[in-house]
Amino acid sequence: MHDDARRATRTGRRRSGWGGKFLALLFVIVLGVTGFLGYRGDLPRLSFGPDETTASLVGPSLPPLDTTLVSQLAEPALVNVTAGIRPYGLGAAGSGIVLTADGEILTSQHVIKGADTVTVSDIGTGATYQATVAGYDSGADIALLELAGAHRLPVARIGSSAPLQLGDQVLAIGNAGGTGSPTAVGGSITDLDSSIVARNEADLSRKSLHDMIEVAAAVAAGQSGGALVDRYGAVIGVITAASGDLQKAIGRGPTGYAVPIDTAMNVVRQIRSGTPTDTVHIGPTATLGIMTSDARPTGARIDIAIYGLPAYTAGLTEGEVITALDGRAITSSQMLKAALNAHKPDDVVRLDISDPSGSRKTVSVTLTVGPPN
Numbered sequence: 001m002h003d004d005a006r007r008a009t010r011t012g013r014r015r016s017g018w019g020g021k022f023l024a025l026l027f028v029i030v031l032g033v034t035g036f037l038g039y040r041g042d043l044p045r046l047s048f049g050p051d052e053t054t055a056s057l058v059g060p061s062l063p064p065l066d067t068t069l070v071s072q073l074a075e076p077a078l079v080n081v082t083a084g085i086r087p088y089g090l091g092a093a094g095s096g097i098v099l100t101a102d103g104e105i106l107t108s109q110h111v112i113k114g115a116d117t118v119t120v121s122d123i124g125t126g127a128t129y130q131a132t133v134a135g136y137d138s139g140a141d142i143a144l145l146e147l148a149g150a151h152r153l154p155v156a157r158i159g160s161s162a163p164l165q166l167g168d169q170v171l172a173i174g175n176a177g178g179t180g181s182p183t184a185v186g187g188s189i190t191d192l193d194s195s196i197v198a199r200n201e202a203d204l205s206r207k208s209l210h211d212m213i214e215v216a217a218a219v220a221a222g223q224s225g226g227a228l229v230d231r232y233g234a235v236i237g238v239i240t241a242a243s244g245d246l247q248k249a250i251g252r253g254p255t256g257y258a259v260p261i262d263t264a265m266n267v268v269r270q271i272r273s274g275t276p277t278d279t280v281h282i283g284p285t286a287t288l289g290i291m292t293s294d295a296r297p298t299g300a301r302i303d304i305a306i307y308g309l310p311a312y313t314a315g316l317t318e319g320e321v322i323t324a325l326d327g328r329a330i331t332s333s334q335m336l337k338a339a340l341n342a343h344k345p346d347d348v349v350r351l352d353i354s355d356p357s358g359s360r361k362t363v364s365v366t367l368t369v370g371p372p373n
Contacts, residue, residue, distance in 0.1 A: 065169040065231045071184045073233030076124050077156035078182055080175045081107050081131075081145070081225055083115035085371070095174035095182075095226030096120060096145065097156045097235060099268065103129065103147030106264060107225035108240050109136045110207070112143050114371045120147055123182055124154065133372050135271030135282045141209060141240050141259060142267040143372070156227065159234030161213065161260035164189060172217050172239050172256055174226020182226075187217030187256070194257060198241055212257040213237045219256030228258040238264045278338040286343045287370030292333040295321040299354070300336040314365045316353065324352035345369040 083092040094111035098104070105120055112118050118131040129147040136143035147153075168189045176183035191214035198207050213228065219242040228237030237258030267280060276282045289309020295301035299321035305312040322330050325339045326349055343349060347367050354360050 062169075062231070065171060065186055067171060067184055067186050070171050070229060070231060070233050071173060071182070074156070074171070074173055074227055074229045074235070075182050075184075076154040078123055078173060078175075078227060079105060080121045080123060081105070081111055082119045082121070083112050084117035084119070085114055093175060093222055094224045095222065095239070097225070097227050097238065098153045099144075099156065099158070101151060101153050101155055103131075103145075103150030103153060104134070104268075105131065105145040105147060106238060106268060107143050107145060108238060108259075109138050109141045109143040109372070110240070111225045112136070112145070112372050113138070116371055118145060120145065122153065133284070135276075135280060136372055137267045137270075137280045138207070139279045140263060140267050141207065142238065142264045144268050144271045157232075157234045158261060158265065159230055159232075159236045161236050161262045164192060164213065164230075164236060164260075166190065166192065169231060170215055170217075170236065171229050171231075172215060172219050172223060172226065172258070173229060174223030174239055176220040176222045183220065183223070185217045185219065185256075187215045190214045190216050190255070196241060196257060209241065209257070209259075211260065211263065212241070213260055215256045215258065216254070217256045218242075218254040223256075228256075228261075236261050276342045278341060281341045281372075284345055285370045285372050286340060286345045286347060286367040288340070288349075288365060288367065289370070290316070292322070292336060294332045294334075298331045299323045300330050300333045309370075310365045310368050314363050316351075316363065316365075319356050321354045322351050323354055326350050340367075343367055 077098045079096045079098060081094045081096045092111055094107060096105040096107040099106050112133060118133065119128060120131045121128045129150050131145040131147050134144040134146045166189055169186060170189060171184050171186045173182050173184045194212040194214040195208065195210045196212060198209060215228065219239055223239045226239045227235045228239055230236050237260055239256060239258050241257035243255035270277065270280045271282060274282055287309065288311045289306040290302050290311045291304040292300040293303050302316055302318055302320050302322065304318060305316050322336055324330055325336065328339055330336050330339065345368055348364055349367060351363050351365055352360065353363055
């Protein structure tokens with residue numbers, strides 16, 4: 001796992017009595033244990049002074065969060081998630097949150113991205129289950145797994161991220177380091193709608209994540225997909241990212257990021273409905289077997305047609321541009337991915353193609369099953 005970093009921009013609006021804007025630079029790299037476990041970024045923050053408002057403390061201060069007690073409440077409903085990628089075997093080791101006793105597991109999409117196999121192990125009993133991907137939203141970095149043969153699993157208590165406030169003490173719990181044993185790190189909420197750009201070192205992709213919960217806690221590799229819980233043990237976020245070396249170099253403490261649980265559960269409900277959207281994919285992933293980039297002035301340019309997969313078999317080659325799928329205009333690589341989200345393996349799609357000389361053709365291609373995007 002390389003320790004590359006990419007400079008990006010991060011902005012945040014704080015819920016507090018302080019006015020003004022908060023700007024920052026962010027370096028982001030993947031939190032890798034054996035593959036693509038999470039995202040990591042460095043975040044120096046430059047703040048512009050307070051406005052004229054005055055905040056008042058209402059009610060007594062709460063006692064410090066009891067790390068041991070809260071861990072005991074939350075850990076039984078957490079699992080370890082292992083993703084396998086051919087031909088390399090182990091691809092990633094992350095975490096998951098048990099939603100139902102019969103084996104619905106909430107995790108981060110990037111933990112299972114590209115996986116050929118997904119295995120889940122119960123932290124308490126050590127029981128191991130094969131998992132299928134029920135669906136995912138790559139933009140929200142949320143995935144839902146279903147376990148074969150699971151029953152009577154301890155179920156997480158799902159809270160709400162809506163009432164969270166700056167300064168609330170929380171606990172991040174997950175499979176830190178991919179060791180199989182949960183690790184809990186505490187901290188206070190420092191932002192409620194952070195936007196970051198993350199780079200995944202496994203495939204060099206970049207992802208913008210918005211409306212994230214920012215926590216002053218040393219979140220580590222392997223905790224991705226784990227639980228951010230409140231002082232009562234209720235899950236209020238799904239851990240997905242952490243700050244990196246630049247923040248440490250400038251003397252700032254570590255920072256973790258989590259998808260708010262309300263956002264995550266909205267994705268879960270959409271997956272359960274069985275209805276795909278431009279962002280939510282349901283069931284096995286359908287693929288053309290190509291790598292694409294944005295064409296100019298419009299379309300998705302084929303950079304690679306992978307040998308033996310549908311696009312290659314249909315005769316599509318590097319440099320050709322996909323301009324429509326089933327009559328739907330394709331103006332970018334991302335739009336092609338969104339159009340494919342609504343399809344399943346064995347679906348036949350009609351592609352409008354233009355080549356570098358300007359010639360046009362229409363090709364029918366039968367999609368095949370592929371790893372989660």
